[in-house]
Amino acid sequence: MSSGRHLPREYRYGKTEQENRMQQAFAAMQLECMRDRIVCFMCGRHFKNPTPDTYPHNCMLCPANFDKPGMYCMPDLMLFNGGTLACVFVNGLVHDKDRVRRKDIRIKSTLQTFGYVVFIVKNETIDNSPVSALRGLAYAIWQASANEGLYHLMHRGEKELPGFAQQ
Numbered sequence: 001m002s003s004g005r006h007l008p009r010e011y012r013y014g015k016t017e018q019e020n021r022m023q024q025a026f027a028a029m030q031l032e033c034m035r036d037r038i039v040c041f042m043c044g045r046h047f048k049n050p051t052p053d054t055y056p057h058n059c060m061l062c063p064a065n066f067d068k069p070g071m072y073c074m075p076d077l078m079l080f081n082g083g084t085l086a087c088v089f090v091n092g093l094v095h096d097k098d099r100v101r102r103k104d105i106r107i108k109s110t111l112q113t114f115g116y117v118v119f120i121v122k123n124e125t126i127d128n129s130p131v132s133a134l135r136g137l138a139y140a141i142w143q144a145s146a147n148e149g150l151y152h153l154m155h156r157g158e159k160e161l162p163g164f165a166q167q
């Protein structure tokens with residue numbers, strides 16, 4: 001989960017190997033998957049980062065300037081499955097830290113409020129999965145992004161359910 005709040009604006013965030021592998025898995029399954037999207041938390045809409053690899057200064061779709069923390073987020077991957085928009089976050093170990101976890105929960109619930117379906121994939125899951133398993137995971141995420149029953153089945157037993165969009 002990327003956010004610029006603790007970093008200088010010009011900080012260039014990297015795309016991780018795990019994000020790339022997950023993107024490749026969606027592509028291999030011919031599932032449309034987008035990078036470099038920004039979700040504005042003022043208007044709830046999303047747009048392509050006009051300057052990929054740097055943090056945005058403002059929303060392209062509403063008058064919001066991103067001059068305070070928490071005004072937007074940058075999902076690692078976004079999926080468009082029919083009418084459903086899903087955000088996929090590929091998370092490393094830093095997301096297990098309490099402070100980051102609290103921030104993540106806030107981001108997830110804001111995304112849900114705007115109707116996005118949220119998925120979290122851990123780096124270690126990707127690291128430990130052969131290509132075929134990752135393709136299966138990509139397909140499962142795609143299916144679950146437009147099927148609430150499947151979504152809940154997929155997350156059954158998890159302490160912090162990422163959350164299906166509130167319709």
Ligand SMILES: [Zn+2]
Binds near residue numbers: 041045
């Ligand atoms: Zn906006």
